[in-house]
Amino acid sequence: MLDYHAGELEVQGLAGVPPRASRVNKSLRPTLPPIAQTFLHEQCMAVLSTTDSEGRVWASILAGEPGFLKTPDEQTVKISAAPGPFDPLSKNLQIGGAIGMIMIDFATRRRMRVNGRIKSVQGEIVVHTEQVYSNCPKYIQARVLPGANTNEPPLPAPLTPQLSPETVCNAALTSEQRTWIERADTFFIASSHREGGSDVSHRGGTPGFVQVENATRLVFPDYSGNRMFQTLGNISVEPQTGLLFLDFKSGDTLQLTGKAQVIWEKERIAAFAGAERLVEFSIEEVIETKGAVPLHWQLVEYSPFLP
Template sequence: MFHEGERAVRRRAGLTVDGWGSAGVGNVIPPVAAEFLSRQPMMVIAAAGDSGAVWASVLTGPPGFITTPDDRTIIADGLPGDGDPLAGRFATERDIGMLAIEPASRRRMRVNGRARMDGDRLSVRTEQVYSNCPKYIQTRTVTEDAHPVNRTAHVTREPTPAQRRWITAADTFFIATQVAGLGADASHRGGNPGFVTLTGDRRLTWPDYTGNSMYMTLGNLDLDPRCGLLFLDWEAGHTMQLTGRARVDWDPDRAATVPGAHRLVDFDIEQVVQVTDALPQRWSFGKYSRFNPA
């Protein structure tokens, strides 16, 4: 589908390739992708709530909880849980972005489409299906996959001191974006601890490193700044979701102060939702990506 936001970002970045980004992505789930999905215990999702705020969330289950009954349909045997801003939102069909990521192998794939509840399951009709490169993914493996879940949600307007430490120590987060008429998207961002910084009480900044030049995330932000971030506490099973608005700063002098950055993204926080004991999996850290700038 034609996406003026992606084209505008590519022009500003000095790229003139046509047919890239959303325009070059198909809607069919290849057999290798279906097999990959069937092995995953986690799926990151992106969608907007009824107010228009955009959120990133995560669905989890034992391997096999994601199935593909045909080459345009994905079924997830689960829905956003209690306290999650997207809980109950799929009673009516809406745009969804999905990211399946396998940290142990550094493989990932993205799916964008339309989703609705089907009983206790989520049914997705695919519109875009594609894989991504392994850059900036830190390796992790599941050490426990059936930990009891006892969800408790805490909502604030800005991060607490403990949450600020969580953010600035993170090596990974996920970002959700959406543009009306063009769909939702879920993506991954990674780097060494400290690659995400906080300024003041409610502004968060991260560098935009060399990627695959599709600019799906930045293209969406060019048209609609509303977005959501998801941080995982991999060892304890907690989640932290932030919603707000992001702006890409194209100032080369500012980017030059951050190793590896082509540009910086500033995110102004509007709400924080932390769900303690949200995930049944526990993950152990392996090693950092060799692509992470120092």
């Protein structure tokens, strides 16, 4: 059992979570049970949360053939994949540094989060686990890889990132990037806490659920979830946050870093169907990478839990 930190308890209180649920988180464990190890071995992608030398939080994605995530023991994860040269992850991998991970099987809507510390980066990224837990399938859009449940031939085995992918860095969103975000039905959000470490979670909704207010500010709803509020609890204490948007058809990625705040104003919340809170995100830097992920998913259906 792992205690909630002050930020998580604060958000739980504002959200009206019963006191019995805010004393201790019984679902988190420091080790990987056999079922979790099997799940990791079957995955072909992982989204990671790290912090750069300036204290900015980033969400990054790594991909590989099933088996690129290994678990030599119940408290170690080895990642056999390398970040692209322009991904902040390449500089953020420091021994002893905090790292968060989320793995999702979109076809089955199963997901698992693993948070811990970096032990080694020699050839593989080796992580010592501190928090391991699964989440419910809410808000995950069902997707499959060609060849999995279709008549299309399978894609070639995923490779390490290109040596020179087309990458563009800006301080604000371009018109094309704004359109990308406004059409998105899924993104990932990375956060951190000085005691709780790094964390990354999934957000899903109908296309348009993320509203682009201007070139440097987004707003998105927070729906009913596991009521532990790891992400919002982190944000309430440390607003530095990272977002990752993945184009599931092309493998392009859009990484944003900036500051987030939780919005509790009822009038603003009412404009978003099903929202219990909002998160406002102010952009500090944008990195767009073409073909960052050598995987291409097909949408099967939206989550039945979407408002």
